[in-house]
Amino acid sequence: MLSNNTKFNLLLGDNFNKLVSLPTKQVIMRSILSVIDRDFIVSSNNSSLAELVQKLLDKVLNEKQEIVDIISDLFSMENKSDLSFYKEIFDSDMFSSIITTNFDYTLEENFLNLIKINTPFDVNNEESGKVAFYKIYGDYKDKDIDKFVLSSQDIKRIKVLGFYAKFWEKLRIEFNKRATIILGANLEDKEFLDILDFIMSKTDRLQTTYLYINDEIDKYMADKNITNFINKYSIEIIKGEAKDFIPNLKERFFDEKKSGDALQNFA
Structure with a gap:
């Protein structure tokens, strides 16, 4: 049993958006493909979102701003996000940081006073009791379109260039400080696993990572x-x-109920 003061990192994957009634990357891809030539759709069947966007840019079928506009319109139509899940997360006081690979603005629009925002382009060094919020792919609403990570080339850029090293270093410190719980992961999303591998491969791995x-x-x-x-x-x-x-987390880690089961290390 852990101390009641123990905090975790919470890493949110694409399927979390289903839980809060927001578009997933699959929904975004369908919206993009709905305005694309049929032959191109067939050739892109197994592509991830970043790969799809990269193909569109490489073939000059769309400019990045056009794709961002599609995403922006999609999220603006989905204005009934369910805040109850987020409220429960904040009310639990169990998390020191929230890390997301999603694009939505739910936290910024509804819980701004509770978070300090970090992106690869803007690292927040504020010293406060607020929850650190890491938005790995930046902001689609930013006036500078280069501050939104969307294509395969964008992802490569933020991983390789030294300018973004402070962001990754700060994020890895979170992983080294405390255990991380992954929620809403789409494990078939190779980009998600790749970015997680990029982060975790350079941590000390002394803290446990849990997949809920x-x-x-x-x-x-x-x-x-x-x-x-x-x-x-x-x-x-x-x-x-x-x-x-x-x-379930309170039951497992703080013994508020009978402990639940955990499976580990699949062969």
Whole structure:
């Protein structure tokens, strides 16, 4: 059992948007493809969002601003995001940082007084009790379109160039300080696993990483890339439904109820 003062990092994946009624990357891709030539759609069937955008840019079928406008319109139409999940997360007082690979502005628009925002382009060194919020792909609303990470080349740029090293260093310090809980991960999203590998490969790995997921984990077990990744970082699996996320964590780590089960290290 951990001390009641123990805090975690919370890493949010693409499927978290389903929980709060916001567009996932699959929905974004469908919106982009709906205005694209059919032959191009067929050739892009197995592409990730970043790969799809890169193909569009390489073939000069769209400019980045056009794609950003599609994303902006999509999120502006989805104005009924469910805030109850976020409220429960903040009310629990269990997290020192929230890290996201998603594009939405839910936290900025509804919980701005509770967070200090960091992106690869703007590192926040504010000393306060606010929750550190790391937005890995930047902001699609930024006037400088280069501050929104969307294509494969964009991702490569923020990983390779020294200008962004402070952001990654700050993020890795969070991983070294405390355990991280991954919620809403789409493990079939190779970009998500790649960016997580990029972060974790340069941490000291002394803190445990947990993956909170429902029975969907069973379908992933057949994928060697996923199980190899889980084993590489000794990720522990906590099975549970999203609606029970906070109660299950309190049960497991703070013994507020009978401890739940955790599976770890898939062979």
